[in-house]
Amino acid sequence: MSAPITETPLLTGKHSFSGITAKISGIAERKAPVPWYLALGAALSLLLVLFGSIGFLVFEGVGIWGVNNPVGWGWAIVNFVWWVGIGHAGTLISAILFLLRQRWRTSINRFAEAMTLFAISCALIFPGIHVGRMWLAYWMFPIPNQMGMWPNFRSPLLWDVFAVSTYFIASLLFWYTGLIPDLATFRDRAKIKIKKVIFGILAMGWRGGNRQWRHYELAYLILAGISTPLVLSVHSVVSTDFAVSIIPGWHTTIFPPYFVAGAIFSGFAMVVTLTIIARKIFNIGDIITVNHLEKMNKIILLTGSMVGYAYGIEFFIAWYSGNMYEQFTFINRAFGNYAWAYWIMIFCNVLVPQVFWFKRLRRSIPVMFIASIFINIGMWFERFVIVVSSLSRDFLPANWDYYSPSIWDISTFIGSFGLFFTLFLLFIRFLPMISMAEVKTVLPEADPHHGVAHSRPGGRHD
Amino acid sequence: MENEKTAFRPILSGIFGMIAAGAAIVGLLLSGVGYFLDARQFLFSWLTALVYWTTIGLGALFFVMLHHLVGARWSTVLRRMAENLMWGLPVLAVFFLPILFHMPQAYSWSNPEVMAGDHLLTGKSGYLNVPFFTLRLAAYFLVWFVLVSLLNTYSNQQDTNSSASLTKRMRVVSAAGMVLFAVTLSFAAFDWLMSLDAHWYSTIYGVYVFAGSFLALLALMVLIVLQLRSRGILKNVITSEHDHDLGKLLFAFTIFWGYMAFSQYLLIWYGNIPEETVWFLHRWNGTWKTASLVLIFGQFVVPFFVLFPQAVKRMPAVMKAIGLWILLMHWVDIYWLVMPSLHHEVHLSWMDVTTLVGIGGVFLWFFQRGMRSRPLVPINDPTLAGSIRSLS
Numbered sequence: 001m002s003a004p005i006t007e008t009p010l011l012t013g014k015h016s017f018s019g020i021t022a023k024i025s026g027i028a029e030r031k032a033p034v035p036w037y038l039a040l041g042a043a044l045s046l047l048l049v050l051f052g053s054i055g056f057l058v059f060e061g062v063g064i065w066g067v068n069n070p071v072g073w074g075w076a077i078v079n080f081v082w083w084v085g086i087g088h089a090g091t092l093i094s095a096i097l098f099l100l101r102q103r104w105r106t107s108i109n110r111f112a113e114a115m116t117l118f119a120i121s122c123a124l125i126f127p128g129i130h131v132g133r134m135w136l137a138y139w140m141f142p143i144p145n146q147m148g149m150w151p152n153f154r155s156p157l158l159w160d161v162f163a164v165s166t167y168f169i170a171s172l173l174f175w176y177t178g179l180i181p182d183l184a185t186f187r188d189r190a191k192i193k194i195k196k197v198i199f200g201i202l203a204m205g206w207r208g209g210n211r212q213w214r215h216y217e218l219a220y221l222i223l224a225g226i227s228t229p230l231v232l233s234v235h236s237v238v239s240t241d242f243a244v245s246i247i248p249g250w251h252t253t254i255f256p257p258y259f260v261a262g263a264i265f266s267g268f269a270m271v272v273t274l275t276i277i278a279r280k281i282f283n284i285g286d287i288i289t290v291n292h293l294e295k296m297n298k299i300i301l302l303t304g305s306m307v308g309y310a311y312g313i314e315f316f317i318a319w320y321s322g323n324m325y326e327q328f329t330f331i332n333r334a335f336g337n338y339a340w341a342y343w344i345m346i347f348c349n350v351l352v353p354q355v356f357w358f359k360r361l362r363r364s365i366p367v368m369f370i371a372s373i374f375i376n377i378g379m380w381f382e383r384f385v386i387v388v389s390s391l392s393r394d395f396l397p398a399n400w401d402y403y404s405p406s407i408w409d410i411s412t413f414i415g416s417f418g419l420f421f422t423l424f425l426l427f428i429r430f431l432p433m434i435s436m437a438e439v440k441t442v443l444p445e446a447d448p449h450h451g452v453a454h455s456r457p458g459g460r461h462d
Numbered sequence: 463m464e465n466e467k468t469a470f471r472p473i474l475s476g477i478f479g480m481i482a483a484g485a486a487i488v489g490l491l492l493s494g495v496g497y498f499l500d501a502r503q504f505l506f507s508w509l510t511a512l513v514y515w516t517t518i519g520l521g522a523l524f525f526v527m528l529h530h531l532v533g534a535r536w537s538t539v540l541r542r543m544a545e546n547l548m549w550g551l552p553v554l555a556v557f558f559l560p561i562l563f564h565m566p567q568a569y570s571w572s573n574p575e576v577m578a579g580d581h582l583l584t585g586k587s588g589y590l591n592v593p594f595f596t597l598r599l600a601a602y603f604l605v606w607f608v609l610v611s612l613l614n615t616y617s618n619q620q621d622t623n624s625s626a627s628l629t630k631r632m633r634v635v636s637a638a639g640m641v642l643f644a645v646t647l648s649f650a651a652f653d654w655l656m657s658l659d660a661h662w663y664s665t666i667y668g669v670y671v672f673a674g675s676f677l678a679l680l681a682l683m684v685l686i687v688l689q690l691r692s693r694g695i696l697k698n699v700i701t702s703e704h705d706h707d708l709g710k711l712l713f714a715f716t717i718f719w720g721y722m723a724f725s726q727y728l729l730i731w732y733g734n735i736p737e738e739t740v741w742f743l744h745r746w747n748g749t750w751k752t753a754s755l756v757l758i759f760g761q762f763v764v765p766f767f768v769l770f771p772q773a774v775k776r777m778p779a780v781m782k783a784i785g786l787w788i789l790l791m792h793w794v795d796i797y798w799l800v801m802p803s804l805h806h807e808v809h810l811s812w813m814d815v816t817t818l819v820g821i822g823g824v825f826l827w828f829f830q831r832g833m834r835s836r837p838l839v840p841i842n843d844p845t846l847a848g849s850i851r852s853l854s
Contacts, residue, residue: 099710229717232721236721236725240728240729240732243729243733244728244729244732244733245733246733246734246735251729251733251735252665252729253664253665253666253667253725253726253729253730254665254666254669255725255729256666256721256725256729257666257669257721257722257725305641305644309644309645309648310665313648313665313668314665317663317664317665320586320589320652320663321663322581322582322583322585322586322661323737357637
């Protein structure tokens with residue numbers, strides 16, 4: 001028998017079932033730490049900025065934004081695509097990694113799924129307010145009416161409505177289904193009546209019996225199966241917003257898979273950013289370990305390289321096409337009026353993730369924190385480059401114009417972080433931020449062969 | 463463990479080698495006759511068959527590298543099979559010689575007169591010229607040869623030496639190999655297939671060809687596993703649990719192929735730019751329309767519904783049938799990519815068969831040689847025991 005490759009166990013330190021319950025429930029049961037209050041205060045202030053910006057937008061109209069002719073899509077669409085993209089990591093972790101039997105997902109899935117929901121909430125604001133008369137935004141839905149008006153089903157903007165709302169509902173169901181056993185734990189641990197009642201209702205009568213677990217696991221598997229195509233479809237549909245048009249730089253066949261890879265890329269970067277902060281504040285570095293972070297960094301390296309591949313292929317084919325408009329667009333991107341944005345994008349999305357080729361850097365918290373921030377920035381710039389550079393230089397040079405955002409573009413975007421972080425901070429305060437029931441399954445004690453010679457650390461019994 | 467090891471000794475009889483060699487000789491000789499009868503038909507049939515087997519070899523290379531990169535356990539029992547399938551890949555380089563000698567007949571851009579009279583093609587001449595094409599071809603095969611040799615050499619060493627450092631080394635090769643693989647496969651697809659219609663371009667083309675390659679490889683693996691089992695080989699090593707996992711991958715990549723094919727079609731249809739739609743129009747004219755429909759239904763709709771139920775993935779009879787079907791559809795796919803450049807209507811030739819059998823015979827001869835000359839599974843791989851016991 002050969003020497004086994006030693007694989008580091010997922011959780012570090014000594015854990016027991018009850019210890020994990022106590023630790024994770026404790027976060028929501030104890031008084032919140034001071035940094036949490038400070039963070040919530042800051043998030044609420046930003047949320048007010050968002051409300052204020054939207055309020056003024058309603059009052060004054062989209063003229064307050066920097067959009068001009070020909071750049072009719074400015075930051076609002078950039079922000080929409082950016083936020084939707086961030087949401088993708090949650091579903092990938094919860095659905096695809098579940099189907100692939102990647103058990104390291106258990107420490108981060110809850111967290112990432114919540115992030116997905118909040119990111120989509122932020123994303124949905126932007127197309128909603130971008131329609132101008134947002135009190136008529138419900139016209140996007142096919143609601144029968146006496147005017148005989150009907151949405152254009154051939155428009156990818158309408159596909160977006162369905163794709164993103166389906167995605168939100170599926171993610172919500174998935175997140176909630178996963179929460180049920182943990183909500184029951186909260187119910188059982190609650191010391192005050194009102195908490196007991198609320199968690200009791202939310203836990204939907206969960207008792208943790210054998211039959212319940214069997215049904216639960218089947219439901220979870222089916223939900224994973226349903227959500228998996230959504231990981232690919234949502235951003236593919238978002239990519240068609242651009243790609244079905246005939247605008248050079250937008251109309252290219254690689255867009256659907258390229259957007260999906262970029263979405264997962266940015267989503268994982270955001271998960272890494274948030275995880276590093278949370279595990280510091282709540283002292284859960286032994287449950288979300290460097291091993292988890294390293295695995296996420298590997299996915300970042302993979303998806304970042306896919307994005308780099310797409311940039312390269314796009315550029316090559318633009319030249320190869322022989323089409324002067326295609327060629328112009330790409331040369332303009334790299335060397336034209338928005339070259340600064342293009343090179344920020346290339347640096348952040350293609351070069352920065354390459355540090356993760358090295359194990360030492362992949363496991364270094366400061367390195368990955370900085371890299372993840374760069375990637376978040378880079379992926380925002382990717383969408384900026386796509387939206388703005390192509391529009392600002394359209395087919396008629398007489399139309400050309402330079403786009404710059406107004407203060408209201410900036411405040412709305414910054415305000416959306418307020419919404420995101422407010423929801424996120426409330427989530428980690430009141431709900432179990434780590435899936436207690438699932439994390440326990442990677443403990444050695446969860447292995448039916450625990451104590452038997454061939455059981456391995458990490459609970460695998462292979 | 464020692465008992466198990468003897469069970470992995472290659473026990474395939476020499477008859478497979480003889481069949482493969484016979485198929486190769488007969489197929490290649492008949493194709494050679496075809497060359498003198500109709501050189502253009504021969505070239506296009508040859509290219510179709512050559513790309514067909516090359517993509518399957520590339521699929522095998524991808525399988526092995528993916529296995530190492532993600533540290534997979536379930537697929538350790540299948541690794542050697544994929545390693546044997548990629549043995550034939552570098553050899554196929556030789557079969558590109560007939561194409562290199564007759565470039566203008568296959569690739570219109572390599573014809574100086576066509577090039578000179580075409581403004582668009584002149585613009586591409588920096589890339590589309592015979593010396594650079596040949597250089598790239600050599601570079602692709604050099605990269606694949608190095609990757610296949612390294613991975614197979616380390617794998618062989620592992621059979622006698624149980625040091626864990628070999629696993630690590632294979633991981634490192636696979637990491638670098640994956641990057642090279644993505645680039646070489648994409649540009650090979652642009653060169654060999656997309657440039658047949660040199661005006662046309664599509665950025666997703668490389669990913670599309672990759673999707674079909676891996677799908678076909680998986681189908682072939684399913685067939686081989688089940689065929690071996692029905693002869694009692696590796697019966698308790700590759701179990702129905704592995705069948706199930708392979709079936710799931712086959713299902714997933716059926717969808718992935720459909721996703722790529724649909725992305726390419728939808729965006730070109732919707733944009734409706736004549737330079738782009740012309741490629742699909744060629745494939746929607748006359749009998750080509752039938753071929754397109756066969757591809758949509760055969761490569762996506764039928765496998766999708768057949769592979770959907772869980773139980774099917776553990777039914778050897780159904781899996782064998784669908785495996786064969788997908789392998790056939792991969793050929794239809796390549797045919798559909800290549801042939802509209804030669805025929806305005808679907809025109810099957812006997813050379814389509816002889817070239818496929820001839821080149822396939824060579825490819826599979828190398829496969830069976832691997833199966834006979836070394837253990838059927840990587841016997842010292844630290845994850846082997848776990849792989850045998852893995853549950854789907």
